[in-house]
Amino acid sequence: xxxxxxxxxxxxxxxxxxxxxxxxxxxxxxxxxxxxxxxxxxxxxxxxxxxxxxxxxxxxxxxxxxxxxxxxxxxxxxxxxxxxxxxxxxxxxxxxxxxxxxxxxxxxxxxxxxxxxxxxxxxxxxxxxxxxxxxxxxxxxxxxxxxxxxxxx
Amino acid sequence: xxxxxxxxxxxxxxxxxxxxxxxxxxxxxxxxxxxxxxxxxxxxxxxxxxxxxxxxxxxxxxxxxxxxxxxxxxxxxxxxxxxxxxxxxxxxxxxxxxxxxxxxxxxxxxxxxxxxxxxxxxxxxxxxxxxxxxxxxxxxxxxxxxxxxxxxx
Amino acid sequence: xxxxxxxxxxxxxxxxxxxxxxxxxxxxxxxxxxxxxxxxxxxxxxxxxxxxxxxxxxxxxxxxxxxxxxxxxxxxxxxxxxxxxxxxxxxxxxxxxxxxxxxxxxxxxxxxxxxxxxxxxxxxxxxxxxxxxxxxxxxxxxxxxxxxxxxxx
Numbered sequence: 001x002x003x004x005x006x007x008x009x010x011x012x013x014x015x016x017x018x019x020x021x022x023x024x025x026x027x028x029x030x031x032x033x034x035x036x037x038x039x040x041x042x043x044x045x046x047x048x049x050x051x052x053x054x055x056x057x058x059x060x061x062x063x064x065x066x067x068x069x070x071x072x073x074x075x076x077x078x079x080x081x082x083x084x085x086x087x088x089x090x091x092x093x094x095x096x097x098x099x100x101x102x103x104x105x106x107x108x109x110x111x112x113x114x115x116x117x118x119x120x121x122x123x124x125x126x127x128x129x130x131x132x133x134x135x136x137x138x139x140x141x142x143x144x145x146x147x148x149x150x151x152x153x
Numbered sequence: 154x155x156x157x158x159x160x161x162x163x164x165x166x167x168x169x170x171x172x173x174x175x176x177x178x179x180x181x182x183x184x185x186x187x188x189x190x191x192x193x194x195x196x197x198x199x200x201x202x203x204x205x206x207x208x209x210x211x212x213x214x215x216x217x218x219x220x221x222x223x224x225x226x227x228x229x230x231x232x233x234x235x236x237x238x239x240x241x242x243x244x245x246x247x248x249x250x251x252x253x254x255x256x257x258x259x260x261x262x263x264x265x266x267x268x269x270x271x272x273x274x275x276x277x278x279x280x281x282x283x284x285x286x287x288x289x290x291x292x293x294x295x296x297x298x299x300x301x302x303x304x305x306x
Numbered sequence: 307x308x309x310x311x312x313x314x315x316x317x318x319x320x321x322x323x324x325x326x327x328x329x330x331x332x333x334x335x336x337x338x339x340x341x342x343x344x345x346x347x348x349x350x351x352x353x354x355x356x357x358x359x360x361x362x363x364x365x366x367x368x369x370x371x372x373x374x375x376x377x378x379x380x381x382x383x384x385x386x387x388x389x390x391x392x393x394x395x396x397x398x399x400x401x402x403x404x405x406x407x408x409x410x411x412x413x414x415x416x417x418x419x420x421x422x423x424x425x426x427x428x429x430x431x432x433x434x435x436x437x438x439x440x441x442x443x444x445x446x447x448x449x450x451x452x453x454x455x456x457x458x459x
Contacts, residue, residue, distance in 0.1 A: 156325045156326070159326075160330075161331070181348050214385075216384040235419075245363070245381040300452060
């Protein structure tokens, strides 16, 4: 019953990155890929196979899960949470990755702090307001906010 | 005026746990209790007297306060915040624990990322959508979402 | 292409503080100022020129950006995100600080966990509910909640 816990440490491992890659420890980045001039703030976790484009900034406290792709010149605010598992069977997929859904974010997309991004596609030139919950694809440029997020401008 | 700051470090101290307990540092876990096969992701804080059941996963960036109990086979997403102080006197209880309220979460409950859980009871077999704010007891299985969270399925 | 990353570490640097200043590492605090008896929880980032009054508590997972001032006897919950950039040109200000807006929070203000605070003024004796998104100035004491936050009591 009281066996020793298995302890891992947040780390940066098995990543690919272009020039000008900057991050602030502690971060937990594994198996993901960054373009040029990417910044990652502290207290960030980014999972396997995530791809992030050139000149994109990932601010503190953000979590980016597997199956997320983010374009160039994006700004992902603080405390933004990405999701790939919609609990479609009434609970977590528990490793059945066929149940996971992907997120694709275009170029020049800015996501406000504390936003929550369900598995969606977001086109180029979109602003997501702080605290929004994005539940549907966004296919038209503009400013979206609220829970669920709707176009406001 | 300029006395030396008091500096604490996030740590794992005075916990009880079953077999298969796994966590990713840095975490701040103190005085709490975990069943078997529990996983705790990085950047998590869990306070005194919290009890967490078997096979439950606590994902990164989550905060679990005193007076929270979570059952078996639960999934607590990323950036989930639990609350025990409703500021019922117009501000924080400031150590008057008689003003704190408890949260009890059943078995097979999945809480989406960035959800906020006020002091409530949640029954077995419930899904809470990402970004939701749960303000009332949930006594019927189903899927709940929104701010405030309402039954959607 | 594969130049070495620039790695910074979360730290406490160039701060001013009164007596009784306490914090829990890891935190990233730089160029900011704290009154007496201030507490800062783990996984917190506070930026340059932020000023925080006496007896105020900043709980875990919170981010406080430049141009924020917080009064005395305040309680800032867990996972609270402050914002100074409204993406008014359709994207981040990218260092053009003339586009940033300030936030001023009075005394005896309590902000619930996971709240998001856009650049606003909040008067004394206000409670902001957990999970709220504050988008407008608050000039009357009371309890505010929701997305966007509205007066509920």
